[in-house]
Amino acid sequence: MTSNDSTVFVELTPFRIEPRFVSRVWGSRDLRPWYDCVAKEEPIGEVWLTGDDCEIATGPHAGTTLGEIFKEQPQAMMGAGALSSDSPLLIKVIFAREKLSVQLHPDDRLAQKYGEPRGKTECWYALAAEAGAQVAAGLKAGVTMDEVKAGIDGGTLEKDLKMLSVRAGDMILVDAGTVHAIWPGSVLLETQQNCDLTYRMYDYGRGRELHIEKSLEAARLKTKAGKVAPRILEDRTVLVESQYFCVERIPVEVSRPSASLYREDEPKPGLAYLFAAEGSGRLTSPSFATLDLRVREVVAVPASSPVFAIQDTGGLDLIRITPRWPRVVA
Incomplete structure (x- = not known):
């Protein structure tokens, strides 16, 4: 690619x-x-x-495995310039x-x-x-x-x-x-x-x-x-950042737009995983049906995702995990 x-x-x-x-x-x-x-x-x-x-549990690709969706739609999942179609x-x-x-x-x-x-x-x-x-x-x-x-x-x-x-x-x-x-x-x-x-x-x-x-x-x-000591920023806490991944805790006060989940210095668009360490959340958007983020489960946010809001529906402790990988040079 x-x-x-x-x-x-x-x-x-x-x-x-x-x-x-x-x-x-x-x-x-x-x-x-x-x-x-x-x-x-x-x-x-x-x-x-x-x-x-792991099987996709919701949406039009329910029943498909995660590995299959990466193989079929690598750029939609990870963004243009991802080095391979493997799940990172x-x-x-x-x-x-x-x-x-x-x-x-x-x-x-x-x-x-x-x-x-x-x-x-x-x-x-x-x-x-x-x-x-x-x-x-x-x-x-x-x-x-x-x-x-x-x-x-x-x-x-x-x-x-x-x-x-x-x-x-x-x-x-x-x-x-x-x-x-x-x-x-x-x-x-x-x-x-x-x-x-x-x-x-x-x-x-x-x-x-x-x-x-x-x-x-x-x-x-x-x-x-x-x-690793946490790095506290204005809008999140960076728990660890390596050449392969970044793990952050992001506060959600009632509701937060998806655009604000990005950091200014990260590639856009890009893949993200949202994990509820405690509590629960909900993703809402005019473009797709309401999606619940359940405690200790993961929601994948593909690079090509439409905009949405994430809501705290009860004690949400949100962990955001993003991959880092080499980008292809033209």
Whole structure:
């Protein structure tokens, strides 16, 4: 695709996405009160909010998967000049009842070396956290790669991890190459590059596949991982901004026009995801039927969306997530 591509730029109205519940050995069997979901078999560890296989729940494309709509209408979804027709971000809610594996993700270069389109930088926003909740994000200062190898072999890798306490409202960046782990005690909103590549270093004897050689190739002793201080602007709070995504909290006082959701320095038009961390909202427009934003669900706002107003219908805590990706040069 090039910036002078002749693809017709059709109008796509905002739509709600059906969450997809994904089994994980370390997950929970009962997601209430967060979601009305009780696992019948394997525990649920992740709720995918923008996965390629998630179904569109409202509007003329209801029943279509999110991945399909990106393939069919990439410019309408992401704006003219998007580099590919792949969905750029995967957004999840993480429910850990047990420790996740000690793991990491490759960067773009290494992922492409092994035939994958992209690597995985991610961030975690703590929706809730119990007293004493922790995550690991990186290695302690001074740890060597030989010590990492010894920790994998001897089952002592945890002692080399940089542990962070987690409280509700914390934002933690985990860039590609960071050795990391999530421990029980928090509910995390994860925003990541749309990639499911995970290299496990250590998995507490669960019997799942480990990826020692690739994980050591991908691992970085020093990364940018850690807590990110919020950046408070006049009309929003920027929770994190990386080369791949931006996550913001945006106040909605009764009603707010869609044009005001944009920042002055961001590409227009562009794709946005609206997530109700608490409460509920409603999108209204002369161009489409009223659309409810329900608690802990996502509404996608395509780049070609007509104008609308977003209303607070009860305690709305609005998180806006936008992708960042290279733009094609003509």
